[in-house]
Amino acid sequence: MDHPLRFARLGFCRLRCPDLAASLTFYRDIVGLTVARESSEGAWLRCSDKPYDLILEHGDAAGLSAVGFEMETEAELLNGFALLTRLNCAPVWASAKQNTERQVARSLRFADPVTGLEIDFYVGQKTAADPYVPPHTRIARLGHVVLNVTDLAAAHDFWVNQLGFAVSDQVEGVAEWLRAWPNPLHHSLALLQHSANTLHHINYMVSDIDDVGGAMNRMKGADVPIVFGPGRHLPSTSIFLYYLDPDGNSTEFSFGMELFEEHDARDARELEHKAEVMDIWGSKPDPRFGKGSPIVLHHG
Numbered sequence: 001m002d003h004p005l006r007f008a009r010l011g012f013c014r015l016r017c018p019d020l021a022a023s024l025t026f027y028r029d030i031v032g033l034t035v036a037r038e039s040s041e042g043a044w045l046r047c048s049d050k051p052y053d054l055i056l057e058h059g060d061a062a063g064l065s066a067v068g069f070e071m072e073t074e075a076e077l078l079n080g081f082a083l084l085t086r087l088n089c090a091p092v093w094a095s096a097k098q099n100t101e102r103q104v105a106r107s108l109r110f111a112d113p114v115t116g117l118e119i120d121f122y123v124g125q126k127t128a129a130d131p132y133v134p135p136h137t138r139i140a141r142l143g144h145v146v147l148n149v150t151d152l153a154a155a156h157d158f159w160v161n162q163l164g165f166a167v168s169d170q171v172e173g174v175a176e177w178l179r180a181w182p183n184p185l186h187h188s189l190a191l192l193q194h195s196a197n198t199l200h201h202i203n204y205m206v207s208d209i210d211d212v213g214g215a216m217n218r219m220k221g222a223d224v225p226i227v228f229g230p231g232r233h234l235p236s237t238s239i240f241l242y243y244l245d246p247d248g249n250s251t252e253f254s255f256g257m258e259l260f261e262e263h264d265a266r267d268a269r270e271l272e273h274k275a276e277v278m279d280i281w282g283s284k285p286d287p288r289f290g291k292g293s294p295i296v297l298h299h300g
């Protein structure tokens with residue numbers, strides 16, 4: 001497998017929220033992100049030493065409006081720009097002012113050719129002035145984002161064949177779990193075949209199994225719908241808990257994940273399409289699980 005680009009990590013997700021105040025309260029008080037910046041237009045929330053991990057922006061309808069990946073070096077970002085240009089994705093460099101505003105050295109954005117989602121690639125992100133101090137659940141990092149896509153084969157071609165993401169596991173024609181190569185996490189992005197292009201879920205990895213159990217009781221106490229779990233995924237070995245944000249977006253806490261070496265990693269496994277793949281403990285998802293907001297089409 002050829003990898004034309006080297007990615008550092010999934011950097012951020014941006015959600016559009018019709019009730020910004022409700023979403024902000026939820027992500028701060030229930031999920032445990034801290035608010036780094038706030039206005040009537042939106043907010044930056046953190047679970048790391050970076051200035052933002054989740055961006056909320058006000059909008060008339062709920063949606064997933066952007067996903068950002070940090071690249072290893074500026075040379076990789078330049079390679080990315082050239083590659084995206086060859087692929088007719090029309091990448092656009094952000095202006096110096098925009099980069100300062102986003103606290104990165106350099107960044108580009110383009111529309112994912114399959115879903116229309118805005119994708120940002122960037123380098124040189126600043127570190128926040130103060131450390132992230134978790135208020136309750138010890139979130140370790142933004143873990144991954146999972147998209148429902150109408151054309152899984154086309155999405156595979158773009159992310160894997162063209163951009164060089166690595167398949168860790170798959171259920172043929174149904175789901176793929178992808179590494180942002182050479183990031184060691186079993187998946188930073190996953191894709192599911194679906195009837196519409198929507199957000200399936202956003203994941204936050206936690207530091208201890210107690211964080212999953214404690215969160216479950218906090219959700220129950222706050223009447224937050226738990227839509228799957230607690231359970232254990234077969235593909236990644238993660239222990240998980242999924243719950244709904246105010247817009248019905250599934251949000252996941254997970255503990256533990258298989259890690260991959262850069263070289264000589266095991267081959268992708270072809271998994272069976274059955275419920276036990278999603279939870280080896282046997283819990284069943286609520287019908288609302290993974291039925292998140294539409295992907296917002298990016299316009300230049």
Ligand SMILES: [Fe+2]
Nearest residue numbers: 144146203252
């Ligand atoms: Fe997940």
